[in-house]
Amino acid sequence: MDQEEAPKPPRRMTRFSASTSTSDIVHATKGNNLETRTMNDLLVGGDSISLDDIIASFPGRSSQILEIARLLGPLNSPVLPLFMYGGASTGKTSIILQLFRHLNRPIVYSSCRTCYNQRILFESVLNQLLLHRKNVANAYTNAKRCERPSDFVNFLREALTSVISNLKEKSDKLVSGNKIHGGMGNIIYLVFDNFHLVRDWDKSSTILPLLFNLYDMLKMPEVSLIFISGTSPDTFYSNMGYVEPIPIYFPDYTEGDIRQILLRNQANQKLFSSFLDVALRPFCRITRQVGELSTALKPLFEKYCEPLSDKGKGVVPTEDMKRRLFNHIKPHIASSLNDVFKVSSPPASKVKVGKETKHKGSPKRSERFEEIGDLDFHMSTSAKYLLISSFLASRNPATLDASLFDSKGGSDNRKRKRKASEKVLEKKEILEEELLMKGPGTFPLERLIAIFQCIVSVAEEPYDEEEPNNNELGAECSNGSLISDVLLQLSSLCNANFIFKGKSCPIEGSTRYRSTISENLALKVARSLKFPLSKYLYRN
Structure with missing residues (x-):
């Protein structure tokens, strides 16, 4: 080790995996x-x-x-x-x-x-x-x-x-x-x-x-x-x-920073820049991780270049060409957005069948859904579940989480229906009035993630009988990578004012959040997922 080293370049070119590549003054090796x-x-x-x-x-x-x-x-x-x-x-x-x-x-x-x-x-x-x-x-x-x-x-x-x-x-x-x-x-x-x-x-x-x-x-x-x-x-x-x-x-990269990073090493930067003009912003609302964005945008850019000869090499896009390419890629952006978080939406055929069945079984509920209407903006499936989780965390008392989100995936209203006494009914009305006057409550991040995991795992249950091997939502929730993605989504929802982020609680030391969406919007989001929101809402 005390011999003088020649000024030769080191053999290792990176230290990303240095924890597994180290060596000693190894005793002179045998042959x-x-x-x-x-x-x-x-x-x-x-x-x-x-x-x-x-x-x-x-x-x-x-x-x-x-x-x-x-x-x-x-x-x-x-x-x-x-x-x-x-x-x-x-x-x-x-x-x-x-x-x-x-x-x-x-x-x-x-x-x-x-x-x-x-x-x-x-x-x-x-x-x-x-x-x-x-x-x-x-x-x-x-x-x-x-x-x-x-x-x-x-x-x-x-x-x-x-x-x-x-x-x-x-x-x-x-x-x-x-x-x-x-x-x-x-x-x-x-x-x-x-x-x-x-x-x-x-x-x-x-x-x-x-x-x-x-x-x-x-x-x-x-x-x-x-x-x-x-x-x-x-x-x-x-x-x-x-x-x-x-x-x-x-801090997270801004949209402009991400744009500069993604533009590097592109063969046709002008064409890729026109692609980012229409595709980058929707994805940045979901995640700011450069690796995920690069992976998600790559197949979308290939689709963007399909109408062009030789995959768009050397092409300088005009305004008319940009419009045509945008119209070509527009139908594919929504599906790509859902793929970013790996939380799959129920198949359209099953949703349709479930819709008809539910509407036939409960006409009043059907009328209520029709009055609510559909969402007039796009949001990824897991972001919708996170929005519902924040709504439930704000509207429900924390003491009821164990009973509402039990091991069977929520409370069974049919089993719990009993003839309540007048005192119980009166106390319930007073409590409901107090909750109404207080408005949406605050909640810590741990409670939000716990509710998110529960309702996402429950969302798979109606389809387990038809597809026993389809358990993506439950499996993903147990994965730490999804939790980190949820934190990024939470940041996006806070920036969009769907969720309010308050200061740290002086007692607990953790940041508190509060849902700002109305019950009508929460029902719209739940309806788009076929999620039984009223089953988990304390005030219904």
Whole structure:
């Protein structure tokens, strides 16, 4: 490890999967052509890049990039822990890696998604610091077996001491050789990506205080910690007495930023720009994740280019051509919008049959539906369920959630109908009047998601008999990815004033929401889904 490295480019070109690609001063291998790892393996690979190029590569992120560069400071500047947070696909990981590529400083990158428990995380960090890579020669073993936090701190201090010593030795050689450029500095940066996932680990109550307290426990100014999370620092604080990391917020991309990102690397930017003029805004109302938008818009753009010869290569669209292409793609936009969230609408034939059956069985209900009418705007299926969930959370007392959303998917009014006494009826009327005077109530995010999961899972039940294998809604709700998408939809509904977002409750510490839609609109949305809203509404 003390041999002088030649100025060759590092073998690793990215650090996105660095948690699984680390290696050591591996003992000279028996007949294997494996190279001994060097300190250069702690650098982010690739050609050098300027700060201006990084800013140009990430539209709408110049303030965050400059702030991080300022906090990292000049070479060998001690840095307090940093906490970068924001929604998915907001550029957090890519920006920090590109900045370290620009600065040419050593980092140890570990993702808490691939390192899904504390042992794997500990061993991943130690493998990189000890320059150890698992291979055939070492029987794919780790540099250290580490399961206990106390062992991790001891091993980490030893490994960091060795690495810092080598970095200082390398810097001294450059200074003695009168080499101004090419130095990596003496500071090592530990980067923990997807840090919010640690909260779901079995021993999160132990690992979270440990990682947050590392800076104080190590007491090594040459070590800096960077946490990258999908949630804000408020979701972690619990009076643990550690040095609070400096927060850096990454907001969702604006529509203009997304447009710039999607236009890059397009063969015909003028044609794609005309396509984004008609397709981007509806999708941005649902999600701001660049990856999802890119995936959803790709087949739609191919459909947009169908009337053009040679897939629109070299075509400069005129106003008349734009109108014709828009008319061609218009019928396909609605179906593509529903595909973004993977929450499927009931087949049209089943909806029609269900409509006829229900209307025949209850003529009064049929008349009521006809009076309500259809929605005069488009909304994805899962957004409709979320809107209904917020309406129920605002109108129903929280104490009735358990009885309304039971394991059978709601209350069974037929079983619960009893002859009520006059006192009970009077008390019910008084309570209804009080609820009416108070107006829609507020509710926390946890309650909204719980109601959303219940009504979406119930929505599949009428069709289970005909299609036993069709259980997409219930399955999706158990998936964490859908919950993150629901949060994005919630933001869109708040921006559209369907849901009001209030301030944090001083007692609970969580943000409160309130539905602003009328009962008439809620019934319209429920009717479009064939959802029995009155069955779950306390005041009916």
